[in-house]
Amino acid sequence: MVFLKSLSVYIIVGMGVFLGGALTAHATTISGMVPVPSGTYHPFYPLSPSQKKIVVSAFTVDKFPVTNKEFLDFVKRNPQWQKGKISPLFADKRYLENWARPSQLGPSVDPEQPVVQVSWFAAKAFCQSEGKRLLTENEWEYIANASETNADGRLDLKWRNKVLDWYTKPTTKIQKVGQRKPNYFGVHDLHGLVWEWVLDFNSSLLSTDPRESGDALLSRFCGSGALAASEKDDYPTFMRMAFRSSLKANYTTANLGFRCAQGDSR
Amino acid sequence: MNLKSTYLFLGILLSLFSSNCNSSEVKIIGNSIKAEQNEPSIYDLKATLIDQNNQQIPLNVYKGHPVVMSMFYATCDYSCPLLLNALKKMEKNINPNILPEIRFLLVSIDPENDTPKVLKGRFNHYAFSNERWKLAKSNDTSTREIAAILGVAYRKNPEGGMNHSSLVVLLNNEGMIIDRQEGIQNAVDHITTTINTKFK
Numbered sequence: 001m002v003f004l005k006s007l008s009v010y011i012i013v014g015m016g017v018f019l020g021g022a023l024t025a026h027a028t029t030i031s032g033m034v035p036v037p038s039g040t041y042h043p044f045y046p047l048s049p050s051q052k053k054i055v056v057s058a059f060t061v062d063k064f065p066v067t068n069k070e071f072l073d074f075v076k077r078n079p080q081w082q083k084g085k086i087s088p089l090f091a092d093k094r095y096l097e098n099w100a101r102p103s104q105l106g107p108s109v110d111p112e113q114p115v116v117q118v119s120w121f122a123a124k125a126f127c128q129s130e131g132k133r134l135l136t137e138n139e140w141e142y143i144a145n146a147s148e149t150n151a152d153g154r155l156d157l158k159w160r161n162k163v164l165d166w167y168t169k170p171t172t173k174i175q176k177v178g179q180r181k182p183n184y185f186g187v188h189d190l191h192g193l194v195w196e197w198v199l200d201f202n203s204s205l206l207s208t209d210p211r212e213s214g215d216a217l218l219s220r221f222c223g224s225g226a227l228a229a230s231e232k233d234d235y236p237t238f239m240r241m242a243f244r245s246s247l248k249a250n251y252t253t254a255n256l257g258f259r260c261a262q263g264d265s266r
Numbered sequence: 267m268n269l270k271s272t273y274l275f276l277g278i279l280l281s282l283f284s285s286n287c288n289s290s291e292v293k294i295i296g297n298s299i300k301a302e303q304n305e306p307s308i309y310d311l312k313a314t315l316i317d318q319n320n321q322q323i324p325l326n327v328y329k330g331h332p333v334v335m336s337m338f339y340a341t342c343d344y345s346c347p348l349l350l351n352a353l354k355k356m357e358k359n360i361n362p363n364i365l366p367e368i369r370f371l372l373v374s375i376d377p378e379n380d381t382p383k384v385l386k387g388r389f390n391h392y393a394f395s396n397e398r399w400k401l402a403k404s405n406d407t408s409t410r411e412i413a414a415i416l417g418v419a420y421r422k423n424p425e426g427g428m429n430h431s432s433l434v435v436l437l438n439n440e441g442m443i444i445d446r447q448e449g450i451q452n453a454v455d456h457i458t459t460t461i462n463t464k465f466k
Contacts, residue, residue: 050424089306089415120414202414203421205429249414 033060033262034186039151041142044234045241047204056142059263061135064177064188065196066126066259068099069111071118074126076103081125090121094252112176114194114257120249123197123258132260134199137244139261141237144191146184153184160234166192167236171255191236197258199265201244308415309441313408315373317400318385325412326441327400328369332465333437334457337418337430339376340384345432345450350392352454353434357398359458364465370394373412374403375420376428417446436460 038058046052075082075096082102083095096117100106118126120134127133147153153160174194182188190196247256309326317323334353338346350372357365374380385401394401404412413420420430434453436445445460447453 047421047429048423048425087306087310089308089310121411200410200421202410202417202419205419205421205431245419248417249411 032063034063035060036139036143036185036187039142041138041145042152042154043141044154044237054138054142056138057264059135059139059261059265061139061143061185061187061261062132062259063182063186064259065114065194065257066123067112067177068105068109068115071115071126072099072103072105072111074129078125078129079103081122086122088250090250091119092250092252095119095122096252098254110176112178113174114177114189116174116194116254116257117252118197118257119252120197120201120247122252124199127258127260130260132262133265134197134258135261136265137198137200137203139265140190140196140198141240143183143185143187146187148181148183151184163191163236167239174255194255194257195240195243195253197256198244201247202249204241204245305442305444307441308412308437308443311408311411311415313404313412315402315404315408316382317402318382318389319396320382323400323402325408328371328437329441330439331367331369332439332461333369333371333441334461335371335373335416335435335437336433337373337375337413337416337420339374339428339430340380340388341376341427342430343427345430348450349432349434349454350388352451354392354394356454356458359462361462361465364461365398367465368398368461370399372399372401373409374401375409375413375418375430376422377403377405377409416443 036056036059039056041054041056042052043054079085083091083097083099084102086095094117096102098109098117100109105111124134145151145153147156147159150156177193178188180188180192183190309329311325313325315323315325315327334356336349336353338349340346353370353372360368374385380403382403385403389399389401403409416433416435418431418433420428423429431448432450432453433446433448434457435443435447436457438444444464445457447456
């Protein structure tokens with residue numbers, strides 16, 4: 001993913017501080033959640049006719065992805081989640097490999113970067129330790145579909161192109177969280193920073209083989225909700241679905257982090 | 267990204283996704299199959315289930331036996347009957363010297379609706395043996411975790427029922443996955459062969 005330089009953000013922030021105005025979204029406020037009201041969301045790739053419109057119940061969500069600093073605090077308090085101690089069932093060999101030591105970040109890792117090289121199990125355990133949980137895929141996609149000014153960003157072509165831009169350029173160094181403006185819901189960094197784990201990452205039945213159809217799909221997948229996608233109406237959404245489908249619960253990657261939520265996910 | 271490189275990328279993703287992994291190299295020691303050193307036991311996951319007899323059981327209830335494991339749900343009307351019938355037929359195709367050691371653990375992906383009573387109904391329908399089979403369910407969290415470990419994808423369908431992938435897994439005596447096959451009949455056949463060729 002790519003990181004746009006938003007100089008304008010820094011200027012606005014500076015002016016805001018100077019004028020003493022209230023800032024609701026600033027990189028120094030690393031902790032904190034925002035409420036997301038219930039609403040409906042129209043997936044680009046509905047898995048069945050009845051899933052064209054998905055109702056999402058109200059929930060609260062972390063404004064930013066979980067940072068290295070926060071995860072370090074967690075593994076210090078819960079040493080069974082330190083690298084070296086953890087079962088390979090719960091995290092692969094590359095778990096927290098960018099950290100200098102099991103309970104030390106080291107000089108090349110910024111505390112305010114989103115934590116990466118974490119597995120689904122580790123992410124879940126962190127959220128649980130805070131009395132929270134991972135977002136469901138529906139919740140994540142719902143808030144990710146919002147532009148800066150609108151709950152539904154589908155019609156905002158300028159915004160969609162900006163997001164597409166991030167998804168189609170190679171990653172450089174991962175920035176700190178909160179460097180960009182929040183979206184309509186007050187949530188930062190859903191695009192352009194890291195991929196994020198969701199609670200039900202293994203809920204999409206996705207065939208990315210354009211030759212696979214009919215019986216072949218049926219023998220692997222049961223139910224009408226198998227997606228054989230040969231078109232990419234929305235490339236970023238398709239990429240996220242394909243990416244999630246490729247994950248295993250103990251996988252860790254250099255660009256995969258997470259954030260937490262609270263509230264009844266039903 | 268042009269179309270060609272897109273398909274290449276998707277092809278790579280597909281190969282990640284379909285993960286039709288061959289069993290890791292197995293060494294035969296006594297009556298049990300050892301997996302490679304790095305393979306963890308799924309029993310590292312602590313989970314409590316309830317079986318068709320309303321008994322609470324841990325995930326490692328069959329530790330000490332090779333286990334054929336899969337996931338299903340009771341009201342599934344297409345792939346699950348195919349799967350359960352195929353698994354039942356496995357008993358005829360497994361070497362009769364080996365069969366007494368084998369256990370079958372089927373976990374529901376629809377814990378809300380698959381109560382022990384419902385599971386018992388299915389159990390009787392297929393006339394599984396109480397000695398070797400358990401149909402069981404857990405809570406939402408453990409169900410998602412077990413599915414994640416086995417590699418089963420599932421999702422509640424708003425129209426009713428579940429969307430899910432089908433696969434069969436073979437665990438050794440310590441709960442390490444030594445074979446994993448997606449699909450139904452082909453998966454069962456493959457696992458049967460593994461059992462018959464690898465066990466002494």
